[in-house]
Amino acid sequence: xxxxxxxxxxxxxxxxxxxxxxxxxxxxxxxxxxxxxxxxxxxxxxxxxxxxxxxxxxxxxxxxxxxxxxxxxxxxxxxxxxxxxxxxxxxxxxxxxxxxxxxxxxxxxxxxxxxxxxxxxxxxxxxxxxxxxxxxxxxxxxxxxxxxxxxxxxxxxxxxxxxxxxxxxxxxxxxxxxxxxxxxxxxxxxxxxxxxxxxxxxxxxxxxxxxxxxxxxxxxxxxxxxxxxxxxxxxxxxxxxxx
Amino acid sequence: xxxxxxxxxxxxxxxxxxxxxxxxxxxxxxxxxxxxxxxxxxxxxxxxxxxxxxxxxxxxxxxxxxxxxxxxxxxxxxxxxxxxxxxxxxxxxxxxxxxxxxxxxxxxxxxxxxxxxxxxxxxxxxxxxxxxxxxxxxxxxxxxxxxxxxxxxxxxxxxxxxxxxxxxxxxxxxxxxxxxxxxxxxxxxxxxxxxxxxxxxxxxxxxxxxxxxxxxxxxxxxxxxxxxxxxxxxxxxxxxxxx
DNA sequence: TTTAAATGTCTATTGATATAGACAACTATA
DNA sequence: TATAGTTGTCTATATCAATAGACATTTAAA
Numbered sequence: 001x002x003x004x005x006x007x008x009x010x011x012x013x014x015x016x017x018x019x020x021x022x023x024x025x026x027x028x029x030x031x032x033x034x035x036x037x038x039x040x041x042x043x044x045x046x047x048x049x050x051x052x053x054x055x056x057x058x059x060x061x062x063x064x065x066x067x068x069x070x071x072x073x074x075x076x077x078x079x080x081x082x083x084x085x086x087x088x089x090x091x092x093x094x095x096x097x098x099x100x101x102x103x104x105x106x107x108x109x110x111x112x113x114x115x116x117x118x119x120x121x122x123x124x125x126x127x128x129x130x131x132x133x134x135x136x137x138x139x140x141x142x143x144x145x146x147x148x149x150x151x152x153x154x155x156x157x158x159x160x161x162x163x164x165x166x167x168x169x170x171x172x173x174x175x176x177x178x179x180x181x182x183x184x185x186x187x188x189x190x191x192x193x194x195x196x197x198x199x200x201x202x203x204x205x206x207x208x209x210x211x212x213x214x215x216x217x218x219x220x221x222x223x224x225x226x227x228x229x230x231x232x233x234x235x236x237x238x239x240x241x242x243x
Numbered sequence: 244x245x246x247x248x249x250x251x252x253x254x255x256x257x258x259x260x261x262x263x264x265x266x267x268x269x270x271x272x273x274x275x276x277x278x279x280x281x282x283x284x285x286x287x288x289x290x291x292x293x294x295x296x297x298x299x300x301x302x303x304x305x306x307x308x309x310x311x312x313x314x315x316x317x318x319x320x321x322x323x324x325x326x327x328x329x330x331x332x333x334x335x336x337x338x339x340x341x342x343x344x345x346x347x348x349x350x351x352x353x354x355x356x357x358x359x360x361x362x363x364x365x366x367x368x369x370x371x372x373x374x375x376x377x378x379x380x381x382x383x384x385x386x387x388x389x390x391x392x393x394x395x396x397x398x399x400x401x402x403x404x405x406x407x408x409x410x411x412x413x414x415x416x417x418x419x420x421x422x423x424x425x426x427x428x429x430x431x432x433x434x435x436x437x438x439x440x441x442x443x444x445x446x447x448x449x450x451x452x453x454x455x456x457x458x459x460x461x462x463x464x465x466x467x468x469x470x471x472x473x474x475x476x477x478x479x480x481x482x483x484x485x486x
Numbered sequence: 487t488t489t490a491a492a493t494g495t496c497t498a499t500t501g502a503t504a505t506a507g508a509c510a511a512c513t514a515t516a
Numbered sequence: 517t518a519t520a521g522t523t524g525t526c527t528a529t530a531t532c533a534a535t536a537g538a539c540a541t542t543t544a545a546a
Contacts, residue, residue: 010258
């Protein structure tokens with residue numbers, strides 16, 4: 001963990017340091033001891049005052065990632081960065097399945113609406129054709145991993161929101177409606193700062209980074225069945241593309 | 244662009260606002276006028292003082308995204324994002340080629356060294372075997388798009404840095420050394436705040452976001468020929484994965 | 487039991503961030 | 517040529533972020 005923090009960027013040093021330590025933890029940098037280095041050592045490493053390090057550690061403690069014990073040190077409570085493979089067979093639950101005990105997809109809201117230009121383009125519909133929109137949050141072991149807005153052709157998938165609410169899985173909901181299999185056709189990936197909706201849905205703090213995917217799934221005949229914009233906490237997730 | 248900014252989170256209000264405006268610009272929110280709303284309007288929208296908005300706009304002006312003209316308003320200068328497809332045949336030059344007139348890869352430095360554990364794992368070498376390391380910056384129409392550190396098996400690709408310096412392309416450099424074709428095997432994608440090296444190499448400002456890829460290319464027999472860590476300006480680039 | 491090493495708490499000071507208000511300077515247009 | 521609307525600059529004040537140092541408290545090991 002080399003490299004210095006940056007001053008006068010509008011991002012407080014304690015927040016930059018918190019982000020770096022969080023990342024180091026999830027990269028397994030402190031696995032041998034199960035503890036973060038002492039505050040004085042971190043202060044030296046980052047070239048800041050011990051109090052600044054303490055602010056960073058306090059923020060991580062607030063997130064439940066570390067726990068300070070007077071006299072002993074600062075213990076690591078939790079260390080995750082989920083790996084998310086993107087392939088033709090990308091599925092949220094099975095993709096992350098082995099890395100977490102429990103995986104849930106929660107339906108926040110849904111509605112039927114007319115496809116705007118963008119949705120129509122991705123789903124290969126005409127503008128104005130009916131689509132189902134679903135807002136979802138996906139959680140691994142109770143921790144929000146991503147929030148998504150997904151669109152589906154309404155004529156083909158009436159009843160999808162109900163099935164999703166029951167099964168908490170797109171794959172299973174599709175299966176209930178007679179679509180046994182589907183494949184990931186296209187994924188676009190960008191990154192940005194979290195906006196208010198992200199901060200609320202993913203339990204982030206302002207200034208956090210989100211990875212954003214725009215993905216289109218098709219059935220086995222290449223007909224689009226889903227278009228989704230998903231937003232992932234960059235601290236908790238990475239993507240892997242295997243070609 | 245509704246929603247309020249958040250206070251006392253370690254991220255300065257002016258930076259949150261700059262991020263939001265940058266995003267709104269790239270989403271085309273102000274395409275009709277080609278201008279950002281007046282400072283007083285933005286201040287009202289975000290619920291902050293006009294001076295805070297001015298700090299945000301100053302940061303965006305520094306990035307070259309807007310330009311303030313006294314008496315008229317704040318004009319939008321730039322709102323583009325290069326698309327970078329990731330496939331088995333991912334190549335920097337041909338991938339972005341159509342979206343820019345000129346595409347160059349510049350060799351900053353190179354050296355021969357012994358593979359550390361990570362490089363050895365990716366290139367399927369034994370730790371300590373000789374590898375060539377190259378630091379490069381890739382530019383589209385003179386604008387830095389990414390900087391990369393790449394490793395190659397030294398025994399197989401002696402002379403690669405020279406060939407790259409001449410051709411400004413990995414594909415062509417490989418070809419000169421007798422490797423006619425290669426494929427992208429694996430790509431990992433994460434995101435983070437830009438560090439000092441990124442800021443210098445990519446001409447960014449502190450607080451900017453970088454998309455980070457760790458990629459491995461193999462020859463047609465599946466033998467690794469390159470491992471590279473590339474850092475892209477998130478404001479200028481997006482990735483597309485076609486499956 | 488002592489001691490070293492770690493976190494916890496307090497005071498004080500400096501610089502960055504944010505607000506508030508007033509007014510100057512410039513642009514486009516009525 | 518006024519005038520409304522916009523950005524630019526200045527002063528002043530309050531709060532947050534960061535540094536600095538001193539010392540208390542707790543833990544684990546010598």
